[in-house]
Amino acid sequence: xxxxxxxxxxxxxxxxxxxxxxxxxxxxxxxxxxxxxxxxxxxxxxxxxxxxxxxxxxxxxxxxxxxxxxxxxxxxxxxxxxxxxxxxxxxxxxxxxxxxxxxxxxxxxxxxxxxxxxxxxxxxxxxxxxxxxxxxxxxxxxxxxxxxxxxxxxxxxxxxxxxxxxxxxxxxxxxxxxxxxxxxxxxxxxxxxxxxxxxxxxxxxxxxxxxxxxxxxxxxxxxxxxxxxxxxxxxxxxxxxxxxxxxxxxxxxxxxxxxxxxxxxxxxxxxxxxxxxxxxxxxxxxxxxxxxxxxxxxxxxxxxxxxxxxxxxxxxxxxxxxxxxxxxxx
Amino acid sequence: xxxxxxxxxxxxxxxxxxxxxxxxxxxxxxxxxxxxxxxxxxxxxxxxxxxxxxxxxxxxxxxxxxxxxxxxxxxxxxxxxxxxxxxxxxxxxxxxxxxxxxxxxxxxxxxxxxxxxxxxxxxxxxxxxxxxxxxxxxxxxxxxxxxxxxxxxxxxxxxxxxxxxxxxxxxxxxxxxxxxxxxxxxxxxxxxxxxxxxxxxxxxxxxxxxxxxxxxxxxxxxxxxxxxxxxxxxxxxxxxxxxxxxxxxxxxxxxxxxxxxxxxxxxxxxxxxxxxxxxxxxxxxxxxxxxxxxxxxxxxxxxxxxxxxxxxxxxxxxxxxxxxxxxxxx
Numbered sequence: 001x002x003x004x005x006x007x008x009x010x011x012x013x014x015x016x017x018x019x020x021x022x023x024x025x026x027x028x029x030x031x032x033x034x035x036x037x038x039x040x041x042x043x044x045x046x047x048x049x050x051x052x053x054x055x056x057x058x059x060x061x062x063x064x065x066x067x068x069x070x071x072x073x074x075x076x077x078x079x080x081x082x083x084x085x086x087x088x089x090x091x092x093x094x095x096x097x098x099x100x101x102x103x104x105x106x107x108x109x110x111x112x113x114x115x116x117x118x119x120x121x122x123x124x125x126x127x128x129x130x131x132x133x134x135x136x137x138x139x140x141x142x143x144x145x146x147x148x149x150x151x152x153x154x155x156x157x158x159x160x161x162x163x164x165x166x167x168x169x170x171x172x173x174x175x176x177x178x179x180x181x182x183x184x185x186x187x188x189x190x191x192x193x194x195x196x197x198x199x200x201x202x203x204x205x206x207x208x209x210x211x212x213x214x215x216x217x218x219x220x221x222x223x224x225x226x227x228x229x230x231x232x233x234x235x236x237x238x239x240x241x242x243x244x245x246x247x248x249x250x251x252x253x254x255x256x257x258x259x260x261x262x263x264x265x266x267x268x269x270x271x272x273x274x275x276x277x278x279x280x281x282x283x284x285x286x287x288x289x290x291x292x293x294x295x296x297x298x299x300x301x302x303x304x305x306x307x308x309x310x311x312x313x314x315x316x317x318x319x320x321x322x323x324x325x326x327x328x329x330x
Numbered sequence: 331x332x333x334x335x336x337x338x339x340x341x342x343x344x345x346x347x348x349x350x351x352x353x354x355x356x357x358x359x360x361x362x363x364x365x366x367x368x369x370x371x372x373x374x375x376x377x378x379x380x381x382x383x384x385x386x387x388x389x390x391x392x393x394x395x396x397x398x399x400x401x402x403x404x405x406x407x408x409x410x411x412x413x414x415x416x417x418x419x420x421x422x423x424x425x426x427x428x429x430x431x432x433x434x435x436x437x438x439x440x441x442x443x444x445x446x447x448x449x450x451x452x453x454x455x456x457x458x459x460x461x462x463x464x465x466x467x468x469x470x471x472x473x474x475x476x477x478x479x480x481x482x483x484x485x486x487x488x489x490x491x492x493x494x495x496x497x498x499x500x501x502x503x504x505x506x507x508x509x510x511x512x513x514x515x516x517x518x519x520x521x522x523x524x525x526x527x528x529x530x531x532x533x534x535x536x537x538x539x540x541x542x543x544x545x546x547x548x549x550x551x552x553x554x555x556x557x558x559x560x561x562x563x564x565x566x567x568x569x570x571x572x573x574x575x576x577x578x579x580x581x582x583x584x585x586x587x588x589x590x591x592x593x594x595x596x597x598x599x600x601x602x603x604x605x606x607x608x609x610x611x612x613x614x615x616x617x618x619x620x621x622x623x624x625x626x627x628x629x630x631x632x633x634x635x636x637x638x639x640x641x642x643x644x645x646x647x648x649x650x651x652x653x654x655x656x657x658x659x660x
Contacts, residue, residue, distance in 0.1 A: 132554030132586055193526050194519040196558040224462030224565050224607050228526040231551075232558025256462055258606075272599075276588075277554050 001093050001118060001183055002061035003031035006050060006085070010067050010078050011040035018043045020095060020177040021066025027156050027181045033060045038081065052085040064180055065094035072097030072121070083109040086117070093118040095176025095187065121176045121187045123199070130197030130236050132277055137207025140328065141237045142217040142287070143270045144245035145260050146253045147226065150316070151217040151245045152178050154287040157316035158243065159214045161325050169212040172203050174233060178216045188218055189229050196229060200236025215239065221269050222261040223253060231273055238277040241328055242270055247289040248301045264308060285324030286313040331423050331448060331513055332391035333361035336380060336415070340397045340408050341370035348373045350425060350507040351396025357486050357511045363390045368411065382411065386418040394510055395424035402427030402451070413439040416447070423448040425506025425517070451506045451517045453529070460527030460566050462607055467537025470658065471567045472547040472617070473600045474575035475590050476583045477556065480646070481547040481575045482508050484617040487646035488573065489544045491655050499542040502533050504563060508546045518548055519559050526559060530566025545569065551599050552591040553583060561603055568607040571658055572600055577619040578631045594638060615654030616643040 007021040015022065025032050025045050034050035037043075052063060063085040065074075074082075074096060082100070085092055086109040092100060099119040100106050110117045140158060142151040155171055155178075162169035171178070173185025191199045204213035215237045219226030244267055250260050261269075267283050274281035286305055290298045298318070305313045312323035337351040345352065355362050355375050364380035367373075382393060393415040395404075404412075404426060412430070415422055416439040422430060429449040430436050440447045470488060472481040485501055485508075492499035501508070503515025521529045534543040545567050549556030574597055580590050591599075597613050604611035616635055620628045628648070635643045642653035 130555035132588060189522070189524040191523050192519070193521050193523050193559045193562070194556065196523050197555050221561075222606060225460035225527055226524065227565055227603075227606070228558040228560075228562025229523045230558075231561045232523070235554050235557055258462060269602075273557075276552060276557070 001064070001180070002091060004033035004060050005031055006033055006052065006055040006060045006063045006090065007035045007045065007066040008063050008081065009035055009037045009041050009043055010075070011038040012067050013040070013042045015043050017067050017069060018045070020068055020180055021045060021064065023152070023177045024064060024066060024180050033058060036063070036081070038078070052081065052088045052090055056088040056090055060090055062091040062093055065092070065096065066180075068096075074098050074100065074103060079103060079105050082106055086110060086113045086115045089113070089115065091116040091118065093120055093180065095120040095180060097121060120179045121190050123186055123191050127191055127195035127199040127202055129194055130201050130232070132235070134238065134278075135201070135204070135206045136209060137211045137213065139204055139213045139215060139237055139239045140241040140243065141215045141234065141239035141274070142243050142245055143230070143234070144217060144220050145222065145263065145266050146220050146247070146250060147223065148254055149245045149247050149250070150287055150289040154243055154245050154316050154321070155214045155216045156181065157321045158325070161321045162212055162214070165325065165329070167212060167329070168208065168210060169214055172213050172215040174203070174216045174218050188233055189226070193228070196232025197236030200233045204237060217245070220253070220261075221273060222258070222266065224256065224258060234270065234273045235277050239274055239281055240278060241284045242274060242281060243285050243287050243324060244270065244283055245287040245289065246305070247292070248305070249292050263305065267309065283311060284327045286311050287324070288313050288315050290315045290318060331394070331510070332421060334363035334390050335361055336363055336382065336385040336390045336393045336420065337365045337375065337396040338393050338411065339365055339367045339371050339373055340405070341368040342397050343370070343372045345373050347399060348375070348397050350398055350510055351375060351394065353482070353507045354394060354396060354510050363388060366393070366411070368408070382415040382418040382420055386420055390420055392421040392423055395422070395426065398426070404428050404430065404433060409433060409435050412436055416440060416443045416445045419443070419445065421446040421448065423450055423510065425450040425510060427451060450509045451520050453516055453521050457521055457525035457529040457532055459524055460531050460562070462565070464568065464608070465531070465534070465536045466539060467541045467543065469534055469543045469545060469567055469569045470571040470573065471545045471564065471569035471604070472573050472575055473560070473564070474547060474550050475552065475593065475596050476550050476577070476580060477553065478584055479575045479577050479580070480617055480619040484573055484575050484646055484651070485544045485546045486511065487651045488655070491651045492542055492544070495655065495659070497542060497659070498538065498540060499544055502543050502545040504533070504546045504548050518563055519556070523558070526562025527566030530563045534567060547575070550583070550591075551603060552588070552596065554586065554588060564600065564603045565607050569604055569611055570608060571612060571614045572604060573615050573617050573654060574600065574613055575617040575619065576635070577622070578635070579622050593635065597639065613641060614657045616641050617654070618643050618645050620645045620648060
């Protein structure tokens with residue numbers, strides 16, 4: 001994806017629906033030029049507002065469809081804007097389940113303008129089954145007690161923290177928002193089931209001995225729909241270090257009638273799974289998502305989790321990740 | 331797939347490469363008419379030998395490509411025989427990774443003759459993510475310490491044994507050979523990763539309270555390449571009962587530099603995984619693959635495993651599955 005970006009928000013009405021655009025804007029602000037919203041959109045990233053034509057004149061190269069919805073489809077009334085972006089000379093990128101390239105009006109405009117239309121959720125290459133072969137370099141994987149608990153955010157914060165300490169580190173994206181932020185990666189939930197761990201192996205290849213790949217986790221080993229993806233990602237990542245992400249006030253898995261697993265049990269299961277391909281795997285910290293907690297309750301919750309686990313706990317947004325990095329690098 | 335079948339063996343030289351044809355012939359002999367072998371083929375199923383033309387005259391309806399190879403591709407020198415089968419009026423079915431329908435000469439003959447060309451490994455429908463919703467009826471899943479250890483064979487033997495006792499039971503296929511044997515199912519390793527457990531839910535829908543679905547397992551929770559598929563299949567199957575399949579003389583996973591897991595640990599991990607979606611899940615027996623053991627060593631090995639696990643152990647081929655069924659039905 002060529003920067004600078006125009007972030008398309010459609011007409012979404014909830015901030016969570018714009019999480020892809022928000023993630024790109026938060027973590028790659030230097031590549032973002034402006035946002036473009038349709039009438040009815042009530043989400044605002046607080047950046048410049050431009051139409052595709054204005055953005056193209058200002059130097060934008062790619063319009064990113066920065067929204068998600070249930071089912072991952074492109075509403076029909078968004079298509080004209082996407083065609084307009086191509087006609088203005090912008091490339092177009094999205095991470096929906098529905099492929100932009102399968103929409104006739106967009107495919108026609110793509111062929112007519114010669115612009116690139118990138119469906120980032122669909123792997124653009126095949127994979128092999130995992131080999132289990134030990135690779136050089138070091139790897140950290142974020143795992144969690146549920147989906148949408150902070151695994152991507154934590155991995156990005158750890159990448160930034162490592163680089164700030166002069167450690168060579170790369171964020172490795174495994175979901176569409178992560179791919180848009182880093183510009184590469186593989187949507188691990190979209191590969192063929194046989195190749196989950198093989199795709200994860202491909203994602204973090206052999207590297208220098210002191211290099212850290214910080215791999216974005218997906219799902220949870222305790223999730224009735226997605227645990228298979230999580231387990232294959234763990235085995236293929238063969239992590240030296242795990243950071244467990246957790247939201248203390250969440251009692252049930254998002255959208256499911258299943259309880260959030262006990263944190264201690266979650267740690268043990270993830271370590272057991274990771275030790276299959278890396279006997280040295282260990283948990284180096286707990287990333288605590290306190291975004292929905294009363295400020296007064298946060299310190300006690302953090303202390304409780306530290307006492308329960310014996311590991312450094314922090315909310316990357318409130319506290320940074322320095323204490324986790326201290327354990328990781330020692 | 332319409333019977334009777336002509337089983338195409340190509341020019342394979344090892345029995346293991348003909349396992350799909352052998353499985354169909356063993357478990358659905360009443361639907362098999364003959365085999366067809368190319369020059370150089372040294373495998374013989376011990377049944378009638380016919381060309382596609384002879385088979386068509388004798389009433390065959392489908393030629394099944396009954397061989398597997400590394401990579402799952404169709405060798406070019408097999409294509410003429412496949413085209414000939416279509417021209418003789420036979421349908422064509424295969425379970426390779428490479429699609430018959432993607433081979434130009436076969437697609438052309440398909441269109442010209444109007445015959446059906448079935449790529450059984452590719453799901454012919456989409457799936458949803460797993461819901462975790464508890465379904466009616468009862469389910470048994472075979473799991474194992476490795477791939478190719480007897481999970482399909484055990485499930486078929488259990489289906490046959492249940493039916494012999496007057497219990498309503500259905501074998502549910504999760505791999506291409508199983509699909510060819512039962513005529514339906516889903517190649518669970520070929521669905522999109524996000525939908526593994528959803529496909530497994532689809533495979534064994536709500537059923538009568540006393541009905542047993544006997545689900546063919548895949549891979550192993552301890553396999554560095556395929557454990558994700560195994561875990562998603564466990565969660566989506568939500569089995570009431572598990573039978574663990576094991577080969578005592580195997581020390582390493584087939585083709586991998588990983589040890590076979592300890593049987594006790596394998597039992598515990600599978601039960602822990604299954605209890606996420608079915609808290610009643612339990613192991614009801616061990617299926618022991620003794621095909622490569624000295625006859626004199628078998629009894630002692632079985633006794634050892636029974637003492638170690640407290641569960642009935644039997645090789646379905648040598649001993650049948652009655653003792654396992656006694657535990658299952660009580």
